Amino acid sequence: MMTRQTAEGAARAAGRPRSEKAEKSIIEATLELIGEGVAVSELSIEGIAARAGVGKTTIYRRWSNKEDLVVDALTTLKPPIPPLRGDSVRDDLVAYLSVMRDEARHTHTRCIMNIAMSDSERHPRLAARFDELAIQPRRAVMMEVLRRGIERGELRPDLDVEMAMAILSGAMLWYTKWSHRATALPDDLAERIVDEALRGFRPR
Amino acid sequence: MMTRQTAEGAARAAGRPRSEKAEKSIIEATLELIGEGVAVSELSIEGIAARAGVGKTTIYRRWSNKEDLVVDALTTLKPPIPPLRGDSVRDDLVAYLSVMRDEARHTHTRCIMNIAMSDSERHPRLAARFDELAIQPRRAVMMEVLRRGIERGELRPDLDVEMAMAILSGAMLWYTKWSHRATALPDDLAERIVDEALRGFRPR
DNA sequence: GCATTATGAAACGCGACGGTTGCGTATCGA
DNA sequence: TCGATACGCAACCGTCGCGTTTCATAATGC
Numbered sequence: 001m002m003t004r005q006t007a008e009g010a011a012r013a014a015g016r017p018r019s020e021k022a023e024k025s026i027i028e029a030t031l032e033l034i035g036e037g038v039a040v041s042e043l044s045i046e047g048i049a050a051r052a053g054v055g056k057t058t059i060y061r062r063w064s065n066k067e068d069l070v071v072d073a074l075t076t077l078k079p080p081i082p083p084l085r086g087d088s089v090r091d092d093l094v095a096y097l098s099v100m101r102d103e104a105r106h107t108h109t110r111c112i113m114n115i116a117m118s119d120s121e122r123h124p125r126l127a128a129r130f131d132e133l134a135i136q137p138r139r140a141v142m143m144e145v146l147r148r149g150i151e152r153g154e155l156r157p158d159l160d161v162e163m164a165m166a167i168l169s170g171a172m173l174w175y176t177k178w179s180h181r182a183t184a185l186p187d188d189l190a191e192r193i194v195d196e197a198l199r200g201f202r203p204r
Numbered sequence: 205m206m207t208r209q210t211a212e213g214a215a216r217a218a219g220r221p222r223s224e225k226a227e228k229s230i231i232e233a234t235l236e237l238i239g240e241g242v243a244v245s246e247l248s249i250e251g252i253a254a255r256a257g258v259g260k261t262t263i264y265r266r267w268s269n270k271e272d273l274v275v276d277a278l279t280t281l282k283p284p285i286p287p288l289r290g291d292s293v294r295d296d297l298v299a300y301l302s303v304m305r306d307e308a309r310h311t312h313t314r315c316i317m318n319i320a321m322s323d324s325e326r327h328p329r330l331a332a333r334f335d336e337l338a339i340q341p342r343r344a345v346m347m348e349v350l351r352r353g354i355e356r357g358e359l360r361p362d363l364d365v366e367m368a369m370a371i372l373s374g375a376m377l378w379y380t381k382w383s384h385r386a387t388a389l390p391d392d393l394a395e396r397i398v399d400e401a402l403r404g405f406r407p408r
Numbered sequence: 409g410c411a412t413t414a415t416g417a418a419a420c421g422c423g424a425c426g427g428t429t430g431c432g433t434a435t436c437g438a
Numbered sequence: 439t440c441g442a443t444a445c446g447c448a449a450c451c452g453t454c455g456c457g458t459t460t461c462a463t464a465a466t467g468c
Contacts, residue, residue: 015413016465022415037325041246044455055416060457110325117321117381121241121314135382163375163400170374171367173381177321178339196367200404219443220435226445248425259446264427 018062025052026059030073035108040070040115040123071129077112089149090194096142097172097190104176105185139165155201167197222266229256230263234277239312244274244319244327275333281316293353294398300346301376301394308380309389343369359405371401 029052033043043066049056063069086092103109116134120127142165149155155164171193175185186192233256237247247270253260267273290296307313320338324331346369353359359368375397379389390396 014467015411016415018414019465039243039245039326041243045457046455049416053416055418056457057417057459058415061414107325114321114325117318121311121318122243131382160396160400163396166375166378166397167371167401170376170378171370172374173378174370174374177377178335192364192367193370196364196404197371198404200400200402218437219441220445222444249427250425253446257446259448260427261429261447262445265444 019058022052022054022058023062025054026062026069027073027076028052029054030069031077034070034073034112034115037107037114040066040126043070045069067123067126070123071126074112074126074129074133077133085145085148089145089152089154090198092145092148093142093168093194093198094190096138096145097168097193100169100172101176101185101190104172142169149201153203156203159201164197164201168193171197223262226256226258226262227266229258230266230273231277231280232256233258234273235281238274238277238316238319241311241318244270244330247274249273271327271330274327275330278316278330278333278337281337289349289352293349293356293358294402296349297346297372297398297402298394300342300349301372301397304373304376305380305389305394308376314380346373353405357407359402360407363405368401368405372397375401 026048029048030043033048033051034040038047045056045059045066048069049059059069063072084095086095104113112130112134116127116130120130143161146155146159146161146164150157150159150161172190175189175193230252233252234247237252237255238244242251249260249263249270252273253263263273267276288299290299308317316338320331320334324334347365350359350363350365350368354361354363354365376394379393379397383389
C-alpha cells in the first residue's frame with residue numbers, strides 16, 4: 001500500500017539517512033496548499049518544494065509523481081473526531097452533525113472536501129484513498145449510532161439505516177454546500193435537522 | 205450583464221460581421237470540455253480553439269479572459285426541465301428527484317456540478333452565475349411544490365420548507381455523490397427518499 | 409580518513425500555454 | 439470597386455512547470 005519509493009527493508013542504509021524533517025515539511029506543505037484551495041491539477045512540485053523549503057530533488061527522490069505525493073499526504077490525515085457516544089440517538093446525531101457543520105466552516109476542510117468530490121473522476125486512486133480515510137469511518141460511526149437506536153426502540157425497527165444516513169448527512173451537506181452564499185448557517189442547524197428527520201424515524 | 209466585448213449598440217457595423225457559427229462552436233467546445241471533466245483551471249484557450257475549429261484570435265476578439273468565456277458558456281445552459289405539476293406532493297417530489305437522479309447519471313451534468321461545487325471558492329463570479337441559472341430556479345420549483353402541499357393539507361402547516369428541501373435534495377445529493385463508487389443507484393431511489401421523508405412531513 | 413548517500417540550490421532542455429502580430433482570404437456597407 | 443472588419447492559420451515571445459543533472463555540502467558507517 002506504500003506508494004513511496006523507499007526500499008527500507010533491504011540493506012542497512014549506508015550513507016546519510018533521509019531527513020525525516022524534510023519529509024514532514026513536504027507533506028505539510030502539500031496539505032497547506034490543498035487547504036488554501038489549490039486544485040490537484042494546479043499543484044506544482046516546484047510550488048510544494050518552495051513552500052516546504054526543500055529542493056525538488058528531495059521530492060522526486062521519494063515520490064515519482066504528484067498523485068503519489070497527494071495520496072500519501074491525504075493518508076496522514078487522521079479522521080479528526082468521531083463523536084463519543086451519548087445516551088440517546090438524538091444526542092449522538094446532533095453531536096455528529098455538529099462536527100460536520102463545524103468542519104464545513106473551516107476553509108481547510110472545505111477545500112479538501114472539494115478535492116475529494118471534484119477530482120474523483122480524474123483521480124480515482126485519490127478518491128478511493130479519501131473514501132477509505134474520511135468517508136467510510138464516519139459512515140461506520142453513524143450507522144452504528146442508528147443501529148443502536150433501533151435496538152433501543154428509539155427508532156422504527158424497519159428503518160432503512162442507509163436511507164436515514166443519507167437524509168441526515170445529505171441535509172447537512174446541502175446546507176453547507178449551497179447556502180454559504182446566502183445566509184450563514186444557524187447555530188442550531190444540527191438540532192433542527194435531527195429533530196425534523198427523527199419525526200419520521202421514530203416508532204409511531 | 206454582458207461579459208462579451210461587442211459594442212453592438214453603437215455604429216451600424218462596417219465590415220464583415222462576426223460569425224455566429226464561430227461563436228456557437230466556441231461555446232459548444234467549452235461546454236464539451238467541461239463536460240468531459242476538464243476543470244476550469246485546466247481549460248486552455250488553445251484547446252478550446254482547436255476543438256472548436258477556430259483561431260485563438262477569434263476567441264480573444266470576443267472574450268478577454270477564460271472566466272468570461274466560461275461564464276457566457278454557462279449562461280447558455282437552459283435549466284433543462286423542471287417537472288410539471290402532478291396531483292399530489294408525493295408525485296411532484298418523486299418526479300423532481302427523479303430528474304435530479306437522472307442528471308447525476310450523465311457525466312456531462314456531473315462534471316458541471318463538480319465545477320460549480322469545487323471552483324466556487326476560486327471563481328465566485330462563475331459560482332454566482334451557476335447558482336442563478338441552475339440552483340435558484342430548481343429551488344423555486346421545489347419550494348412551490350412544498351408550499352402547495354402545505355396549503356392542501358398534505359404536509360404539516362408548521363413544516364420548515366427550507367429544511368424539507370434540504371432533506372429531500374440533500375439525500376439525493378448524498379446518494380449520487382458518494383455511492384456511485386459502491387453500488388449503482390436503485391431504480392426506485394426517488395420514491396424511497398420521498399416516502400421516507402414524507403413520513404415526518406405529513407400531519408399527524 | 410574514506411566511501412556512501414542525502415540535501416538544497418541552480419541550471420538545463422522540453423513542452424504547454426498565454427497573448428500578440430502578421431498574412432492571405434472572406435464578407436459586409438457604401 | 440473600395441475600405442473596413444472578421445476569419446483561420448501560423449509564427450512569435452515570454453512564462454511556467456516538469457523531470458533531470460550538476461554541484462558543493464552535510465551526515466552516516468567502516
